[in-house]
Amino acid sequence: MSFTPYDRPVRAAFIGLGRIYDLNVRAYLDNPDVEVVALVDQLDARRDERGADWPEAKTFASAAELAASGLEVDAVEVLLPTPLHDEAVVELLGYGWHVNLQKPMCNDLDGARRMVEAAAANDRLLRVMENYVFYEPLLKLKEVVESGEIGSVSGYHMKMVASGRGGWDVPANSFEWQFRQMQEGRGILVFDDGWHKMATAHWLFGPVKEVRAWLGGTEVVPGITVDAPATIVWEHENGVRGVWDITLATDMYLRSDYYTNDERWEVTGRAGYARVNRCTGRGIQQPSLEVYLDGVMRSYHALDDDWASSFRDSGLHWLRYLRTGEGPMLWSGPEAADILRFAVAAYTSSAAGGIGVSPASLG
Numbered sequence: 001m002s003f004t005p006y007d008r009p010v011r012a013a014f015i016g017l018g019r020i021y022d023l024n025v026r027a028y029l030d031n032p033d034v035e036v037v038a039l040v041d042q043l044d045a046r047r048d049e050r051g052a053d054w055p056e057a058k059t060f061a062s063a064a065e066l067a068a069s070g071l072e073v074d075a076v077e078v079l080l081p082t083p084l085h086d087e088a089v090v091e092l093l094g095y096g097w098h099v100n101l102q103k104p105m106c107n108d109l110d111g112a113r114r115m116v117e118a119a120a121a122n123d124r125l126l127r128v129m130e131n132y133v134f135y136e137p138l139l140k141l142k143e144v145v146e147s148g149e150i151g152s153v154s155g156y157h158m159k160m161v162a163s164g165r166g167g168w169d170v171p172a173n174s175f176e177w178q179f180r181q182m183q184e185g186r187g188i189l190v191f192d193d194g195w196h197k198m199a200t201a202h203w204l205f206g207p208v209k210e211v212r213a214w215l216g217g218t219e220v221v222p223g224i225t226v227d228a229p230a231t232i233v234w235e236h237e238n239g240v241r242g243v244w245d246i247t248l249a250t251d252m253y254l255r256s257d258y259y260t261n262d263e264r265w266e267v268t269g270r271a272g273y274a275r276v277n278r279c280t281g282r283g284i285q286q287p288s289l290e291v292y293l294d295g296v297m298r299s300y301h302a303l304d305d306d307w308a309s310s311f312r313d314s315g316l317h318w319l320r321y322l323r324t325g326e327g328p329m330l331w332s333g334p335e336a337a338d339i340l341r342f343a344v345a346a347y348t349s350s351a352a353g354g355i356g357v358s359p360a361s362l363g
């Protein structure tokens with residue numbers, strides 16, 4: 001595509017002003033690379049509430065209304081419910097706007113294909129944001145692993161515990177579409193949040209050759225089944241294997257400023273290991289990264305381990321990209337489709353009794 005960076009602040013609109021706007025907005029506040037010109041949400045209350053952040057911005061109930069208004073927009077920050085991503089992104093690219101989309105990209109590979117084709121057809125950029133690859137403890141983990149100090153990588157482990165108590169409030173209407181999505185086979189743990197774990201796996205060790213999965217479910221209230229316990233294992237093309245376990249701890253209190261998710265990444269090398277102790281929540285009250293080698297544990301005490309900073313830095317990266325063209329985009333549409341392929345391979349494997357599935361074979 002023929003993208004030319006902007007030599008002036010980017011004119012941006014937020015499309016969707018719900019829960020996650022609170023973190024995505026951090027990249028836009030006091031940022032000379034951008035001018036927020038419009039806010040779009042179907043709910044009056046959301047537009048009123050978020051409008052206070054941007055008194056100069058115009059507000060609209062739909063993207064179609066914004067497009068019809070004649071207001072000039074260069075790029076949109078898309079924070080819509082995931083089931084809408086596919087159709088909405090095709091529409092927004094069609095208006096001639098570059099798109100920065102929240103993860104997960106969409107629910108199936110046909111949708112991903114349509115989105116990538118729409119970006120090419122309209123000669124616009126499509127980015128699917130992944131804030132975890134901007135989380136400083138994970139960046140440092142990658143640096144330690146790639147430095148070779150823990151030896152060549154023998155394998156790694158990711159852990160995720162969804163706890164039922166603590167954290168910020170999630171409005172009921174944010175859960176409504178998640179429940180619908182769960183009933184359609186895209187669970188809140190394996191798919192919605194799990195997208196980040198698959199993205200970090202891809203980012204750390206490259207393309208995935210084979211996935212095996214055993215996905216369970218737990219009915220938490222009548223009619224609502226959450227997708228845990230679940231265990232997913234895979235092998236990267238470079239031969240490194242990963243294991244990821246997802247557990248539900250319904251009654252556990254977890255201290256968190258955001259969602260109550262207790263997470264771990266632990267890479268074992270031939271000589272030592274490196275572990276990120278937490279991310280979204282504040283489960284383990286130790287330094288967020290520890291590196292063990294030859295009987296000595298090194299702890300990182302001064303990393304920016306506030307999960308919200310990863311949203312800020314992901315958004316700053318995108319807005320800088322629009323101003324300079326300096327990449328990588330993290331992630332482009334086709335790269336995000338690879339993460340989706342990883343997830344679909346896990347579902348395909350589990351449905352077939354845990355057999356090995358190659359993401360590349362899914363087309």
Ligand SMILES: NC(=O)c1ccc[n+]([C@@H]2O[C@H](COP(=O)([O-])OP(=O)(O)OC[C@H]3O[C@@H](n4cnc5c(N)ncnc54)[C@H](O)[C@@H]3O)[C@@H](O)[C@H]2O)c1
Binds near residue numbers: 019021
């Ligand atoms: N990166 C992360 O860690 C992270 C965390 C949470 C959510 N997300 C993702 O962000 C996206 C939004 O999640 P959320 O929790 O903010 O959801 P939400 O339900 O809180 O917000 C969605 C907003 O979109 C509005 N909306 C719905 N349909 C619309 C339409 N057709 N036109 C205009 N507005 C419309 C709703 O009124 C609501 O305000 C999802 O894709 C979700 O998976 C990512």
